[in-house]
Amino acid sequence: MAPVETTLPERHPDAPEPATELPEHYAYCFGCGSSVEHGLHLRATAGEDLTVRSRFTVTTAHQGAPGLAHGGLLACAFDEALGTAVGHLLRQPAVTGKLETDFLRPVPVGTVLFIDARIDGVAGRKVYVSADGRVNSPVGDIAVRARALFVTVELKHFIDNGRPEDLKKVAADPSLLGRTVDLNP
């Protein structure tokens, strides 16, 4: 539950229709990017209302203990799934301010983790979100649960803080980003 009073936002009129497969947001994103060999390669589908369903397969590159997913990588998957929900449903750039996870059941290598993320409310620039992750099925017992606070930012946040050589690569090849963003305003 959010620590402050929130309101339920409107789904942005240009948000993708429910059941739309969402593009990776950056080719070199560890969470979703196809150019990161051992990344999570998380894939997401817009849901109804303020929801997005994501899934990713736990590989041997994601281990903490033998044959089990590393908790930090699971937290990364939730960060990605929650950020994807904020970015696509509200269509506003936002960054993670706070992320909290409950690891309820072990997640073995080979698992497809289904992550159902939702926007719970907004208060000014603060966007409160939460998600449940289930093993090998979108229904059943929850293995991991997360809550997060995202803070909306201007595009300037990324331009001012990103490493210049990486920003230049994106400016030279905008297809590295999932949707067109002008980094040379």
Ligand SMILES: CCCCCCCC(=O)SCCNC(=O)CCNC(=O)[C@H](O)C(C)(C)COP(=O)(O)OP(=O)(O)OC[C@H]1O[C@@H](n2cnc3c(N)ncnc32)[C@H](O)[C@@H]1OP(=O)(O)O
């Ligand atoms: C499609 C995209 C998918 C992306 C998925 C991956 C997402 C990520 O991993 S993003 C990377 C990780 N996150 C970051 O790098 C963020 C680093 N932090 C920052 O840049 C800044 O602290 C930032 C932008 C969050 C906030 O700074 P700033 O813009 O100065 O705003 P600030 O006034 O401090 O905070 C705004 C509000 O949020 C609140 N807030 C900010 N951080 C927190 C926090 N950790 N806990 C609680 N509240 C917080 C503030 O209290 C403030 O509340 P209020 O409006 O009520 O006063």
